[in-house]
Amino acid sequence: GAVVSQHPSRVICKSGTSVKIECRSLDFQATTMFWYRQFPKKSLMLMATSNEGSKATYEQGVEKDKFLINHASLTLSTLTVTSAHPEDSSFYICSAQEDPANEQFFGPGTRLTVL
């Protein structure tokens, strides 16, 4: 149980295009989903927290207009990187939580490369 999937696992795009990453909880309903970004040889940095049906809460320094998060249902959250640039290249990981008392379950991550 507690499986979280991400799609795509890997994406390469041209600078200026937008990329959508999906995060799904496959066997539970996630009231809260989190989006992290992992830089090479560095830790994961929380980008935003999203609750189903409400606007995401972004961490300081994260541009909400650039990283659009939609948590439309209890099993799906999407992260759209708008007008991507090479510096947005990174490994993006989502996690999902059924309720605050439970731990977060992580997706397998999405490797974004912006040319």
Add this chain to the structure above:
Amino acid sequence: AQSVAQPEDQVNVAEGNPLTVKCTYSVSGNPYLFWYVQYPNRGLQFLLKYITGDNLVKGSYGFEAEFNKSQTSFHLKKPSALVSDSALYFCAVDAGANNLFFGTGTRLTVIP
């Protein structure tokens, strides 16, 4: 402010020997502490967590961790390392509001 420190970027250990991956934390209040493992090109996998109770927590794949409040540490341990344990290990703390703060990770290499 909460923070997590993993002082070692790299830990090498011979197969069959005990291993320790260090983690210290700084947080106000009672923390929830976690260990995750990340294999190449994979997401994070949950190993174990400390919420309350017994300071020695047992988790997946034979790993355990000891919560030491006086030293604010939560070191990950395993009595006998396997080559397949080679991976990147992250310590994390949830200081409330379900926000996880991660350490910078420690790469464990188990030498055959």
